[in-house]
Amino acid sequence: MSRPAVRRLETIGQRELDGLCDVLIDCVEGGASVTFMWPMTRAKAEKFWRGIADSLARGERALIVAEDEHGIVGTAQAVWAGSENQPHRADIAKMLVHRRARQRGVGAAVLSAAEDAARAAGRTLLVLDTASAEAERLYARGGWTRVGAIPKYALLPDGPYVASVFFYKDLSTR
Numbered sequence: 001m002s003r004p005a006v007r008r009l010e011t012i013g014q015r016e017l018d019g020l021c022d023v024l025i026d027c028v029e030g031g032a033s034v035t036f037m038w039p040m041t042r043a044k045a046e047k048f049w050r051g052i053a054d055s056l057a058r059g060e061r062a063l064i065v066a067e068d069e070h071g072i073v074g075t076a077q078a079v080w081a082g083s084e085n086q087p088h089r090a091d092i093a094k095m096l097v098h099r100r101a102r103q104r105g106v107g108a109a110v111l112s113a114a115e116d117a118a119r120a121a122g123r124t125l126l127v128l129d130t131a132s133a134e135a136e137r138l139y140a141r142g143g144w145t146r147v148g149a150i151p152k153y154a155l156l157p158d159g160p161y162v163a164s165v166f167f168y169k170d171l172s173t174r
Contacts, residue, residue, distance in 0.1 A: 006113045008063065012053040016072065021046055021049060024040075024048065028157050033162050035048075037157050038158055059080075061093075062118065068101065075095070076092060076113070077092070077114060078092060078114040102134075118171065131154060139167045144169045149166070
């Protein structure tokens with residue numbers, strides 16, 4: 001398998017919509033705590049990504065994808081903070097890697113590209129949260145600082161509570 005190519009999307013066309021939906025559905029079906037509960041339907045995924053497309057059009061975020069010869073295998077977003085007193089901040093959101101593409105550097109690649117997009121937009125402080133031990137290791141390797149965990153912060157797709165661990169990265173010191 002070739003190394004996935006990473007690019008920033010300015011719009012979401014039908015091909016991208018299909019690929020993004022596939023990745024989101026795969027992650028939720030695999031148990032990822034990323035907003036959605038089981039059953040994860042195509043309709044829920046399409047509604048979510050159409051909302052992201054609208055947000056992209058308003059200039060509220062950067063959307064990164066990684067693609068291999070079969071299509072989109074990973075994604076991450078840098079979402080600009082909307083508060084007037086936080087023009088320097090962005091949230092990293094919906095960092096997703098299809099199960100068939102894990103352990104190939106996709107997560108690190110889309111995370112790095114999202115960080116670069118935030119830096120280019122003048123954002124110097126990034127924050128994120130995760131309920132995944134694998135993602136925690138990725139963030140630690142990437143220079144992110146663990147703040148702490150909040151128990152029962154969210155639900156897993158099949159219903160039980162899960163803690164979320166929060167991280168930040170100060171881009172102004174790099």
